[in-house]
Amino acid sequence: MAASLSVAAAILGAGGAALGWGIARKLTAPIGPRDFDLTVHGVEQADGQSRLVLDRTQGTEAQGVYNLWFERGGWVQLGSEVDDRGPRCIARTITGASDGFTPRAGDLASWSGIYYASPADAGLEHRDNVIVTPVGHAPAWRIDGDLSTWAIHVHGLGSSRAGTIRGVQVATELGFTSLVVSYRNDGEGSLLGNGRSTLGVTEVEDVDAAIGYAIRRGADRIVLFGWSMGAAIALQLAHRAEYRELIVGLVLDSPVLNWRSVIHANCKRAGLPSSAGALAMPWLMKGPLARMVGLPTALPLEDFNWVKMAHELTVPMLILHGTCDNSVPFATSKRLRDQRPELVSLDAFDAGHTLNWNTDNERWHATAANWLGQRLDR
Template sequence: MRTRRIVAASLSTAAAILGAGGAALGCGIARKLTAPIGPRDFDLTVRGVEQADGQSRLVLDRTQDTEAQGVCNLWFERGGWVQLGNEVEDRGSKRIARTITGTSEGFSPRAGDLASWSGIYYSSPEDAGLEHREIVINAPAGHAPAWRIDGDLSTWAIHVHGLGSSRAGTIRGVQVATELGYTSLVVTYRNDGEGPHLGNGRSTLGVTEIEDVDAAIGNAIRRGAERIVLFGWSMGAAIALQLAHRAEYRELIVGLVLDSPVLNWRSVIQANCKRAGLPSSAGAIAMPWLMKEPLARMVGLPTALPLEDFNWVKRAHELDVPTLILHGTRDDSAPFATSKCLRDQRPALVTLEAFDAGHTLNWNADNERWHNTAASWLGQRIGR
């Protein structure tokens, strides 16, 4: 009997330790996922600048990012940016070289510079050759800056960026909308680093940010919008889907263009845990810390997050807005399989275009195909 009591006590202690460890892990994942926007990491060092054949090339350490096919951008710690072309040239087993195709005004990279790799190719509409004006949206969270690119005032495109990104990332899609003659709003929202700062700065994964994007729709309506297309990137796609299915917008929002969409937060969190080297079960441990009121408050969130409302695999039957999804088969953040599942459930309504690319890097991998696919689909489904 004494041995049994000792064993039982040991097992109880072990379970408590494991439970405490699991709770700490779940809380940590939830806090990381919703963390306030921090400074950019400048974790790449320019190893050399080559001049040959009238072109300049940067020599960089070989990483998964730097050797990936597709155009990209380097943002420099001392200011300025450099656009890099698609071709990757070997410089031994540990380094590569890429051709410089553009730089910010007056900027010249140097060996030893610290930089940050990014798929955000343009820093402003001006960099993409788009005339724009700065406006402010009076959002529930406060004054939210936005770029407006003028076109037909009856048809608007509203561009919504993702978690941890910036509005500049959506310019890749603004070019299509402008070509079709739409007026575009490139929006910010609370706690994205550009929009209003609210509370402790944490993201609510689209739950409250949606109200600031809703204010942008109101801005468009007051200025004559009769039809709206929502362009959503990653979490911005989750926001777009929620707005498109509000009853008051059923006749107004006529199309969705979604890049690397978050269609199910559970699968997204599991995928990101796997990418971080954690077991996929860690994602399940984190969910209560986001969705249960006392735990969410401990994470620092203003309220529990109803993330099941963002599960569009389960809600596929509710879809009634024509939707184009552009998604990379190598996306290790928002799984491609989820988009395929949604398309398979609603093939008459959802068009899926696959790219050999990572998360939100479809345009970068093949910008001509991305542009032509979106333009053709919008032209056929929505018109000019």
């Protein structure tokens, strides 16, 4: 009996180890191609407007404004009105499109909250810049304003710098100079090693280089806009002693404040027990196991548990977070706000992960603009 139990325990242990390895590999996977999993079933013309007929999904039915990226190139922006087209389809009005692009029935497309492809699409004059980072060159967009106050916009895991343009309009309205950055292994910055993400642990050095760029050009106040993992990067930088007087505010959308809770949430979203996330932690945080996952180093993720370290935070922050976020739990942001209400402001949206702006862009814009205006006028 004892021998049988030992064999069973060994099998279970091996299965758990394999699952943990798989979760860690999935979480840190290199950037892959976009999934074009939506079919355009029809293009309707009425009242001088074009509407696309699409599959009815949780995304396509969601309130707010979104973008469709097409497999054959090009994109269209879609308005907030959702028209019923039977039990399996809906229709949405096209409100904008990339130059010369006309969608057709049968096109394959990808649903996205990344509403603008470039600053120009958002009506922003910009120039292309390159930030010299410790591992190579990282492209960035620069939108000029007051050279004493800069906003640096940091995208999240699996996204691109274009995703942060939703917040750049606020900084521009307030007169800041903006820098919209990329970083290693995000598909635009330097490709390092096998292209795996280190969940902000090493990527932070590339954003640090962007701060140096801003300082050399006159910045004496910096606001960091961080989206998802970009917020985890922003918090690391704001925590550095040399930036305590320089970084004056954080605007964080759907922020990763505790990687352990995020990993548990994503396991649940994938149909696994949330507790399966615990199996991945050793594969991320212990050197020999992390290297077996393909990571260059162990990731000290508990060092970035900002709920646990709430008492150490010093930079005021505005958090914009969706109560329907099943990737980065809203409850974690609420817990941080409750621990440091004098430092942390929290605005809740009826939205999924990083879709707060899309759900109600006017409120997102007004909330961020008012908070920054009050903060920087002091």
